[in-house]
Structure formats: structure tokens, C-alpha cells
Amino acid sequence: MSGPGRLPRGRAVIPLIIGVLLYGLSLAAGGRAEAAGQVGVRSPDLSGIAPIVQAEIAAGRIPGAVVLVGLDDRILYRQAFGNRNLGDASQAMTVDTVFDLASLTKVVVTTTAVLQLAERHRLELDAPAARYWPAFGANGKQSITIRELLAHTSGLPAGVDPGRGEPSQQIERLKPLAPAGREVRYSDVNFLVLGRIVEQVSGESLATYAERHVQSALDWRDSGFLADDTGVAARAVQPEVLRRIAPSRTERDLAAEAEPDRPASRVQDPLARLAGGVAGHAGLFGTADDLARFARGILAGGGKLLGPASVDLLFSLQTPPGTAPRGLGWRLEPPLASNRAALPTVGAISHLGYTGTGLWLDRSRGAYVIVLSNRTSLRDGDASPLRARVVAAVGDALGPVAARELADRYPEARERIAPFVATDVARPVRTGIDVLEDEQFRTLRGKRVGLLTHRSGVDSLGRRTADVLRAAPGVTLAALFSPEHGLDSLQEGQVRNGTDALTGVPVYSLYGASKRPAPEMLRGLDAVVVDLQDAGTRFYTYATTLAYLMEAAGAEGIPVYVLDRPNPLTATTVQGPMLDMAKRGFTGYWPLPTRHGMTLGELARLFAGEAGIPVELHVLAMRNFRRTDWYDGSGLPWLAPSPNLPSVATATLYPGVGMIEGAPVSVGRGTTTPFQVVGAPWIDARRLADAMNALRLPGLRFAPRSFTPASATHAGRTCQGVRVEVTDRDVLDSPALGVALAHTLHRLYPKDFQVDRILGNLGSATLLEGIKAGESLRSLLEGVAREVESFGKIRARYLIY
Numbered sequence: 193m194s195g196p197g198r199l200p201r202g203r204a205v206i207p208l209i210i211g212v213l214l215y216g217l218s219l220a221a222g223g224r225a226e227a228a229g230q231v232g233v234r235s236p237d238l239s240g241i242a243p244i245v246q247a248e249i250a251a252g253r254i255p256g257a258v259v260l261v262g263l264d265d266r267i268l269y270r271q272a273f274g275n276r277n278l279g280d281a282s283q284a285m286t287v288d289t290v291f292d293l294a295s296l297t298k299v300v301v302t303t304t305a306v307l308q309l310a311e312r313h314r315l316e317l318d319a320p321a322a323r324y325w326p327a328f329g330a331n332g333k334q335s336i337t338i339r340e341l342l343a344h345t346s347g348l349p350a351g352v353d354p355g356r357g358e359p360s361q362q363i364e365r366l367k368p369l370a371p372a373g374r375e376v377r378y379s380d381v382n383f384l385v386l387g388r389i390v391e392q393v394s395g396e397s398l399a400t401y402a403e404r405h406v407q408s409a410l411d412w413r414d415s416g417f418l419a420d421d422t423g424v425a426a427r428a429v430q431p432e433v434l435r436r437i438a439p440s441r442t443e444r445d446l447a448a449e450a451e452p453d454r455p456a457s458r459v460q461d462p463l464a465r466l467a468g469g470v471a472g473h474a475g476l477f478g479t480a481d482d483l484a485r486f487a488r489g490i491l492a493g494g495g496k497l498l499g500p501a502s503v504d505l506l507f508s509l510q511t512p513p514g515t516a517p518r519g520l521g522w523r524l525e526p527p528l529a530s531n532r533a534a535l536p537t538v539g540a541i542s543h544l545g546y547t548g549t550g551l552w553l554d555r556s557r558g559a560y561v562i563v564l565s566n567r568t569s570l571r572d573g574d575a576s577p578l579r580a581r582v583v584a585a586v587g588d589a590l591g592p593v594a595a596r597e598l599a600d601r602y603p604e605a606r607e608r609i610a611p612f613v614a615t616d617v618a619r620p621v622r623t624g625i626d627v628l629e630d631e632q633f634r635t636l637r638g639k640r641v642g643l644l645t646h647r648s649g650v651d652s653l654g655r656r657t658a659d660v661l662r663a664a665p666g667v668t669l670a671a672l673f674s675p676e677h678g679l680d681s682l683q684e685g686q687v688r689n690g691t692d693a694l695t696g697v698p699v700y701s702l703y704g705a706s707k708r709p710a711p712e713m714l715r716g717l718d719a720v721v722v723d724l725q726d727a728g729t730r731f732y733t734y735a736t737t738l739a740y741l742m743e744a745a746g747a748e749g750i751p752v753y754v755l756d757r758p759n760p761l762t763a764t765t766v767q768g769p770m771l772d773m774a775k776r777g778f779t780g781y782w783p784l785p786t787r788h789g790m791t792l793g794e795l796a797r798l799f800a801g802e803a804g805i806p807v808e809l810h811v812l813a814m815r816n817f818r819r820t821d822w823y824d825g826s827g828l829p830w831l832a833p834s835p836n837l838p839s840v841a842t843a844t845l846y847p848g849v850g851m852i853e854g855a856p857v858s859v860g861r862g863t864t865t866p867f868q869v870v871g872a873p874w875i876d877a878r879r880l881a882d883a884m885n886a887l888r889l890p891g892l893r894f895a896p897r898s899f900t901p902a903s904a905t906h907a908g909r910t911c912q913g914v915r916v917e918v919t920d921r922d923v924l925d926s927p928a929l930g931v932a933l934a935h936t937l938h939r940l941y942p943k944d945f946q947v948d949r950i951l952g953n954l955g956s957a958t959l960l961e962g963i964k965a966g967e968s969l970r971s972l973l974e975g976v977a978r979e980v981e982s983f984g985k986i987r988a989r990y991l992i993y
Contacts, residue, residue, distance in 0.1 A: 236589035238269045244581045249274040253574045254548060256285035256438070257565040260480040261586055262487060264558040270480065276438040278570060290414055290433060290477050291564040292440035292460050294545030297476035298383045299506075300486055301402045303342060303521030305390045307502040308405055310338075314393050317342070317505075317520075324389045331367045338389070340372045341382040342520040343510040347372045348381045354462040359384055359471075374862070374902045376516045380463065380473040387472020399470045409496040410485045415478030418455045419469040437477065438566040440547045460547050460568050474546075480562045487553055487560035507541055507555065509608070512902035513864045514835040516682060528554040528561065528586050529593040531654025533647075534829055536612045538598050538605045548575030552583055556598060561586050580693035584659075592654065595829060607864075611830035611839045620827025624755025624793070624812035625651045625660060625723055635753065635810065637666035639718035644673040644702070644741055647681035648725035648757070648831040657723045657755070662695045669697055670717060675724060675737045676703040677834045684835065702737050707778055709744040720745045722754045725833040726792045728761035729847040730771060731953045734833070736781040738792060739799045746807030753810045756793035756992070760823035760830075760843045761926075763993065765789050768847060768927025770979040771955035779952055785980050786927035786955070787847045790987065791817075797990040813992050822921070836866040844921055851930030854949040857937070858911045862903035869897055870933060871913020872906060874944045881914045883936050887969065891924035893917050928973055931959070935969050 238261060245257050256274025260267065276283040293300070309315045315324060317339040322329025324338075333348075340346045347368035352359050363381060370377065387398045394401050399417040407416055414433060439446070440460035449457045459465045461474035469475050489495030494503045505520045517524040517537045525542045526535035539556030548567035553560050563582050567573030595612040602609065614620070622630070629651060641661065643649075649657040662669045672679065672695070678687040679699055687701040700713045714720070720741060724734045738754070745752050768786025776782065782803055790798065793811035800809050816827075823830060823840050832838045837846065842865075849867040853859040857875075860866040871877070877896035884894040897915040901907050918924060934954065937945040951960050956979075962972050 235266075235268050236263075236586075236591075238586065238589050240585040240589070241269060241582055242271065242273070244585060245271075245273045245578065248575075248578045248581075252278070252570070252572075254565045254567045254578060255279075255569060255573075257548075257563065257575075257578060258285060258287055258289055258291075258480045259564075259582055260287075260484055260562040262484055262560045264491075265488065267484065276566070285438070286436070288414065288436060288479055288481065289564070290437045290479055291549060291566060292438075292458065292545075292547045292568075293476045293478050293483075293549050293564075294440070294461060294474050294547040295380075296478075296483075296543055296545045296549050296551055297464075297474050298472070299521040299543045299551070300478075300483070301398070301406055301476055302383050302386050302390065302472040303506070304406055304497055305394075305398075305401055306338065306342065306386055307498055307505065307520070309390065309393050311499055311502060315389070321385055321389060324392050325385065327364045328385060328388075330364055333366070333368060336368070336372045338386070339510065339520065341386050343518050344376050344378050344382055345373050345511055345515075346379065346382050347374070347377060348379050348385075350378065351380045351463065352384075354466050359463055359466065360388060371908055374512060374907055376511050376518060380461075383473035384463065384471060387470075390472065397470065398472060402476075406497065410482065410489060412478070412482040412485065415476070415482040417470045417475050418458055418477045419475075438564075439569045440566045442569060442571055480564055483551060483562050483564075484560070487551065487562070490553055491555050491558055491560060507539070508604070512862060513838075514684075514862060514866065514903065522553075525552065525554075527556045527593045527598070528552065528559050528583065528590055529557075529654075530588045530590070531592040532587050533656045533659075534612065534650045534654030534831060535593060535595055536598065536605070536609050538602055538609055544579065548573065548578070550575075550579040550583075556593065556601065557590060559586070559590060576691075576693040577696055584694055608838075611832070614827050614829045615824050617825060617827035619816040620652070621758060621817050622652065622815040623723075623757050623828070624814060625649070625657045627812050627815060628755060629660065633661075633664045633667050635812075636661075636664070636719060636721070640668045640670045640716055642671035642673060642714065642717045642720045643669060643723065644675065644720065644737070645723045646675055646677065646679055646725075646833060648833045649723035649755075650831065656694070657721075658692060658695055658697070661721065662697070669695060671713065672697050672699040673709065673713070673720075673741065674699055674701050674703070676733045678703075681831075681833055682835055702740065703733075707737065708740045711744070711748060714744060714748050714750055717748075717750055720750055720752050722752065722792075722796075723757070724792060725757050725831070726759065726795075727833065727837060727843050727846060728759040728763075728787060728789075729843075729850065730768070730784045730786050730788060730955065731779040731850065732846075733778055735792065735795050735799075736778050738796060739781040739803070739805070742796065742799060742805050742807045742809065746805055751808035751810060752796070753812060754793045754796045755812050756791050756814050758814070758817060758821070758823055758826050758828070759789065759791050760840055761787060761789075761847070762822055763789050763791055763794075763819040766980055766984060766987065767925050768851075768980070769931070769954060769956040769959050769976050770983060772957055775951070775955055775957070777952075780955060783983075785976075785983055786851065786930070788987070790990070791992070794990050794992055797992070798987070801990060802986065811992060817993055819993050836861050838866070841918070842867045844918060844924070845916055845926060845929070848926035848929030848933070849916060851927065851953045852934050852937070852950050853905070854952055855934075855937070855946050856905060856944070856949070858899075858901045858904065858906045858913070860899070860901070861905070862901035862907055863899055865899075865915070869899055869911075869913060869915050871897065871899060871911030872944065873909050873911055874941060875912045875937075876940075877912040877914065879940065880912075880936070883940065884914060884932065887932055887936075889925070889929060889932060891918060891920040891922070892929060893919055927976070930954070931963070931972060931976070932969055935963050935972065938963055939966070 255278035261269040347370035464475035522541035524537040525540040540554035548565035
């Protein structure tokens with residue numbers, strides 16, 4: 193840069209000329225590309241990218257784009273498409289176009305700057321932000337740390353109102369929306385604060401700091417803040433560079449500006465404009481080539497920017513259990529691979545920008561992807577499909593990654609990776625989607641289909657069922673439906689409708705304003721397909737969602753096809769209290785025992801038969817499935833179907849420990865061991881452990897444990913209780929564990945435990961009354977066993993395997 197915070201003056205022209213000579217750029221609007229690869233090195237086939245971008249331009253979602261893909265020190269793909277302004281061929285997009293990078297500012301400049309200052313011992317990541325900006329600590333913000341700001345776990349709101357004056361003053365008056373460290377809440381405020389702290393600690397403006405410590409280290413040619421005033425007159429901004437900027441605001445918005453010609457007027461983000469074009473969360477402008485220099489530096493261990501330990505913090509989990517996985521600044525991602533839908537969020541990071549930009553760094557493969565567009569120059573622009581599909585195309589070209597390789601490479605994340613590593617078995621289970629593929633989609637050919645699915649819905653190659661059906665010959669995927677926790681299985685609370693970026697298909701939430709599909713959601717469909725991973729437990733809600741969909745589809749005369757998957761707890765063991773018919777609801781569609789020993793396909797058959805649902809039902813049965821196998825004997829990876837079932841171990845105890853969570857006790861949500869601990873501030877850990885061990889429940893032992901959940905019941909409070917340890921899962925009666933916990937906690941803490949609140953998951957009013965009356969545990973469990981025996985005769989009629 194030629195001056196503090198400035199895009200360069202004369203230097204920008206020379207690289208442009210050199211770029212023309214080196215790359216032989218065509219200026220045709222359809223696409224200008226660079227040959228890639230080294231001699232003797234076979235490069236991935238990235239030819240699928242161009243049709244994706246061209247389709248998005250044709251759909252009117254973006255005016256143009258630049259895509260760059262790199263692998264190690266090679267550029268594999270570098271191409272410009274379309275125009276800087278929609279329909280203006282005189283402003284053809286070129287590979288050296290300068291884009292408003294929007295929120296990429298957060299990670300490229302601000303996160304880098306904070307970690308540089310931490311390396312120089314100028315600030316501490318775990319120190320309160322108020323140490324460096326004292327006024328920030330007002331109104332309950334005094335304990336928020338630098339690390340929590342970087343990880344978006346500060347609890348601060350998403351933004352402040354640009355119409356209410358100077359942002360810093362507004363931030364000082366803000367109150368947190370949630371306690372720090374408990375949840376992920378993506379926030380521009382976090383990085384406005386961090387940008388201010390960089391200035392306070394360094395004694396330089398953010399633009400000056402960026403130029404001296406980021407831009408110069410990377411030898412950036414065309415990138416930096418486009419500021420009104422950072423010590424150099426605005427006219428110092430090189431006109432040639434300004435001419436290469438792709439507009440990120442609509443012409444109407446620019447016309448409404450009092451001073452539309454000032455540099456900062458080009459910044460899309462209103463808070464950054466208010467700050468003169470320079471802010472910690474937005475304001476950076478740049479090119480694909482300069483971002484590639486940044487990407488190579490990070491993937492090389494930090495290069496001249498950061499030390500290896502700081503780079504590790506970008507890629508390591510910094511957010512609470514059960515929340516969106518993030519490192520410092522960045523979102524954690526699975527590797528760029530064809531099977532990334534079946535991989536853990538380890539080895540790669542990404543960040544998006546509101547204007548239509550995106551940056552993905554994969555250190556497990558040495559690859560990076562840069563997607564730059566200016567979708568905000570259009571009134572209804574949308575870059576989500578572009579970014580998702582380009583990244584998927586790159587992953588497909590690079591091929592699969594074995595989860596076991598990630599475990600070997602990143603031992604510090606081995607516990608997170610372990611569930612994704614499928615056990616080696618002679619004949620892995622082929623689930624319903626695999627069978628459908630084997631049959632070449634014969635049953636669905638010529639049909640418009642809707643699909644109820646979530647994160648676990650993948651085939652044996654690690655491809656999402658949604659993507660498989662979208663590409664299936666003769667099949668039209670017209671609608672997606674998501675259960676509780678959403679399509680990504682990560683969300684808590686109500687889930688909104690949306691659009692799936694990869695397929696472009698609308699997503700209707702069946703855990704939103706209504707839990708039943710409305711007739712208009714099903715209109716025009718010829719079939720509904722279901723691919724869900726159940727938890728084998730009556731009060732897990734996916735079976736009810738399936739039943740509600742069957743009812744709605746039956747009313748419309750639409751057949752339902754269930755792609756079957758294993759019961760993770762074996763499909764032979766039937767245990768636990770029966771649900772009272774009067775207690776039917778969303779956590780129990782039909783009277784079943786807690787642990788029903790059926791697959792979801794078999795449950796669908798039972799619901800249709802016993803509840804009399806008038807629906808044409810088809811179950812695509814699994815192959816190589818054995819009823820006696822636990823999930824980890826199936827040869828399939830465990831893809832957590834909900835945030836608090838991260839492993840088969842948690843699913844094993846869920847029918848028991850989950851039974852009592854209606855009471856004011858923590859069952860481990862918000863810890864790394866959900867459903868493996870039970871506690872509350874009012875429990876004596878040793879007393880409870882001794883009482884539970886005295887029961888001699890088969891396959892179990894109990895150890896005193898103190899823990900502090902980050903979220904859910906008793907969040908942020910120290911709980912005393914027990915860790916439940918499984919010594920032999922084959923003799924375990926997990927629902928009996930739940931009854932025993934309820935019985936013991938009610939006996940020891942009758943006022944605090946509030947046993948009436950567990951009826952929803954317990955399911956049986958008679959059993960609850962027996963617990964309250966002090967009947968012996970043995971007597972209670974004998975009554976449960978008699979009910980289970982009678983259910984067995986009904987169950988037998990609907991078994992497939």
C-alpha cells in the first residue's frame with residue numbers, strides 16, 4: 193500500500209500488465225481462465241465450476257464472479273465470469289477485479305491482527321476485553337474475553353443501528369443477550385470491538401495496522417481498506433484501482449448517498465461506511481490473487497503472518513459442546529472432499545462475506561477456494577447457491593478423504609473424529625438410499641419427490657441423500673422437509689423454512705410454527721421419501737415427524753417411501769415403560785416402550801397398521817443388516833442426528849438418562865458428555881453415587897462427578913452428581929436406569945427433584961404414581977416388564993428383518 197489504509201497508487205498497474213502477459217486473459221464476458229498445474233502433476237478436473245457460475249449468472253442471482261482454487265503452491269483454477277454490473281458488457285468481470293470483501297475482513301485482517309498482538313504479548317486472549325477498552329465493560333460486559341469475541345460466544349447482539357449514532361458509544365451501552373461462553377451468536381459487534389482494541393493496543397488506526405502488518409507481509413498488490421481519511425487525502429486512492437472495483441451497492445442506494453463519490457460510499461456495510469470505510473468487521477477490499485497469497489501463508493503454517501500455534505487456534509474447536517463448531521474467527525469445516533457430508537469439522541475452515549464472497553482453507557489437503565461475487569449490487573442477489581456448489585464441485589474433484597486419516601493426522605481432535613470412523617466389518621450395512629441407488633431409482637423414476645432428511649441422510653459414498661436424488665435420472669427433487677434440529681442437525685429451538693443452497697430446493701421445517709406438513713407443502717408431489725437416523729428411543733421426535741408426514745401424505749393420496757436405517761441400540765432389545773394412550777404427543781406418537789427395538793421403517797409399518805393411517809407405504813429395506821448389532825457393528829459412520837447425540841455411547845444411555853430431563857436436573861447437555869452425567873447444584877454427589885451403586889444395576893456403575901454445563905438446565909452453575917459408566921451394554925437395561933434415577937432422586941430430594949415433571953418422557957402415569965408412593969424399584973420394574981411382554985406380540989407383526 194502507498195499510504196496508511198490506502199489502495200496502492202502506481203504499483204497496481206504493473207501487476208495488471210504482468211498478469212495479462214502471464215495468463216493471456218480473454219476479456220469475453222462468459223469466462224476468462226488460466227491454465228493450471230505443474231508438469232508431471234495430474235490436476236483435479238475442475239471443469240464443473242464454469243457451468244455452475246454461468247447458471248447462477250443466467251438465473252440473475254449474481255452479475256458475475258471470480259473463482260480461484262489452489263493446491264499447495266499451485267493455482268489450479270482462476271477464472272472470471274460475467275460482468276461487474278449486470279448486463280453491462282462494457283464492464284466485463286476480470287480476474288483482477290477488486291471486490292468488497294465484507295465479513296472476510298473479520299478473519300483476514302482483524303483475527304490476524306489480534307493473534308499477532310497476542311504473539312507479541314501485547315494482549316492476552318483470555319483477558320477481559322475491558323482491560324483494553326475500559327468503557328466497553330459497562331452494562332454487564334466486564335467479563336467478556338478476547339477469545340469469546342473471536343469465537344462469537346460473547347453473548348452480544350448481532351449488530352447496532354447505524355441510524356443511532358457512533359457505533360462505539362452504542363456498544364458501550366449494550367447489554368449481553370446471553371451469558372458469555374454458553375452459545376454461538378454470530379455478531380458484527382464482536383469484531384467492531386476487536387477492531388477498536390487493535391487500535392488501542394497498537395496505537396495505530398486499523399487501516400494503518402493492516403497495511404504495516406498484514407498487507408506488507410503478503411505483498412498485496414490491490415487490496416486494503418478503501419477509507420475516507422486515514423491520514424492521506426482521499427484523492428490519493430489510485431483511479432485505476434477504483435475503476436476495477438465491482439460495485440457492492442445497488443445504483444439506487446448509491447444515488448441516495450449525500451456524497452456518492454467519496455471512497456467509503458462504495459462500502460456496502462452501513463456501519464463500516466459510518467466509520468469512514470474502516471471497521472473490524474467489514475470494509476476490506478481485495479482481489480482473488482491477494483486472498484490466495486493470504487491462504488497460502490496460513491496453509492504454510494502462518495508464513496510471515498502468524499506463528500504455527502496461532503494458526504492452530506484458527507482450526508481448533510473454541511465453542512461449547514452442542515453448538516456450531518468454530519475456531520478463533522473462522523467456522524470449522526469438513527475437508528474439501530467428495531464425501532465431506534460424512535466427515536467431521538476437522539482440518540478446514542471457512543468464512544463468508546455478505547456481499548457474496550467466501551474463503552475456504554483446508555490444511556488437511558493443502559487446498560483453498562476463493563469465491564468472489566457482488567450479489568448485493570442486485571436488489572435480490574443471492575450468492576449462497578454459487579458458493580455451496582463451487583465448494584461441492586471442488587470437493588468432488590479432489591475426491592474422498594478417510595475419517596481414519598484425519599484421526600491419525602489430528603490426534604488432538606481424535607475424540608471428535610472417532611464417531612465418524614466406521615468399524616471395519618466384512619459386509620457393511622447398505623441403507624435404504626444405497627438400495628435405491630442399487631436399483632437405479634426404479635421406484636421413483638418419473639416422479640416429483642419431496643424428501644424428509646437431515647445430516648445423517650447420506651449414502652455409502654458420503655453423499656447427501658438430497659444431492660443423490662437431485663442428480664438421479666428421471667427423478668425431480670421438488671421439496672425438502674427437515675425435522676427437529678434442521679437439515680444440518682445442529683439447531684436448537686424452532687427451525688425456520690429456507691432454501692437448500694446446494695440443490696436450490698425449498699426446505700420446509702417440520703419443527704417450526706407447525707410440526708405437521710401443510711397441504712401446500714405437498715402440492716405437486718408424486719411421492720415423499722424419508723431418510724432419517726432414529727435414536728431407537730420412544731421420546732426421540734423423528735418417529736413422530738415421520739408419522740405426521742405419513743398422515744398428511746395419506747390425506748393427499750401421496751405414497752411414502754422410507755429409506756431404512758439401523759436402530760443404533762440393536763433391533764432386538766425391547767425395554768422400558770409403555771406410553772399411555774392418553775399421553776400421545778410429539779414425544780410419543782403411539783404407545784411404545786421406551787426402547788422399542790424397531791427400525792424406523794418398521795415403526796412406519798406399525799404406525800400405519802395400529803394407528804390406521806391410510807397411506808401407501810413402501811419401506812426400502814437394508815441389506816446386510818443384523819438385528820443383534822449395535823450401530824458401531826454396522827460398518828457405518830455415526831453422523832450425529834442431533835447436537836447432543838454425538839456418539840453411540842451417548843445414544844446408548846439416552847433412553848435412561850433422557851427419561852428424567854424434564855425435572856430440574858442437568859443430564860449433561862452443554863457438556864462433552866451429554867446423557868453420561870446427571871447432576872444439580874442441590875445434589876450430594878457421593879450420596880447419589882452410593883445410592884445408585886447399591887442398586888447393582890446390570891452393566892452399570894456410578895462415580896461422583898462435578899461438572900458445569902455451558903447451556904441448558906443449570907447453565908453456568910456447578911452441578912454435583914454422577915457419571916454413568918457402562919461396563920457391559922449387552923446386559924444394560926437403559927430405561928430401568930431412568931426409572932432407578934427417578935426413584936432414587938425422588939427419595940433423596942423429594943422437593944428439589946419435582947418428579948411430576950418427568951411424566952412426558954416416562955410415559956406412564958401409573959409408574960409415576962408408584963414412584964411417588966415409594967413402591968420398591970423391583971416392583972415397579974416388574975410391572976414395566978409385563979407391559980413390554982404384551983407389546984411384543986404387536987411388534988412382531990411389523991418386523992422386516
